[in-house]
Amino acid sequence: MRTLKRGLTLTELLVALALSLLIVMAVTTLHEAAGKGFAGGKVLTDAEEEALAALSQLEWLFQRWGVGTPCCSQSCTVVTDCGEGYPPPSSLCVTIKPGGRCDEVTFYASLGGMGFVDRLLSAEEVALVSCRLSTQENCYHLRRGGLWAPVDWDYESYPVPPAVAVKGLSPDDASCAELKSSYNATALREVELLNGTYRGSTVFTLESGDLLISVPYRVTLFCKEEEDGPWLYARLGEPVPECGRPEKEFAVAPVESFRVTVEGKALRVRAVFRGSTGGLFSVERVYGR
Known part of the structure; x- marks a missing residue:
């Protein structure tokens, strides 16, 4: 060979x-x-990332459902429709309007700071435990002894619960995450009434134990059609015009669907999120009070 x-x-x-x-x-x-x-795997990862980012925002909103919200009836813990006026018939009100791919959901939630009066420092000044109390959005409801103050608010004779502004707050936006003493802020004892009969006056003074809660926003979750498909949005509306806070609207995430149902005193949220490369990721959560 x-x-x-x-x-x-x-x-x-x-x-x-x-x-x-x-x-x-x-x-x-x-x-x-x-x-x-x-x-x-990349398609799935993109969708998962969108879902995780959206869930952090949705949980921030839903976990505050009904917080700091007065009601105009004796049944403040019954889940019912919110109606149009403020205060709503229940702190745990929710309005759900079914849509094509998405439901439109409205409820109330206090999203700002809160705090309470630790003690009186003098006839003019109080010591506060401040959990992000701020003069930037200086509009608070006040609770004293389990009642909405500065009057023993009666929903039958006083149509809107009073809102107050804190004066002389120092420091602004203090955190209570690591409280190193019995209080972390001070303020003037007098507060300014923003609405109602005594609007603009300072005839009301804070007492030890008074609780300040940021006036809630009227939160609406809805879908808006964009070039790449529907997106879930959140709108924060002002229920007390005298507070003067501007309406806010922001995108949450691209979705294929968004559904909310009432189950007892809980809301079941079902959503299908859409990734930037077309992948889909389904999520189901229950938020209760």
């Missing part, structure tokens, strides 16, 4: 060439499969 000068026969060379081609084909197939698998 004719042989090559380097010692390989023609048959051996052909066999080696065939084996090389098989190896190259196998590596190419594995590479394509790995690429497809990676792409599929």
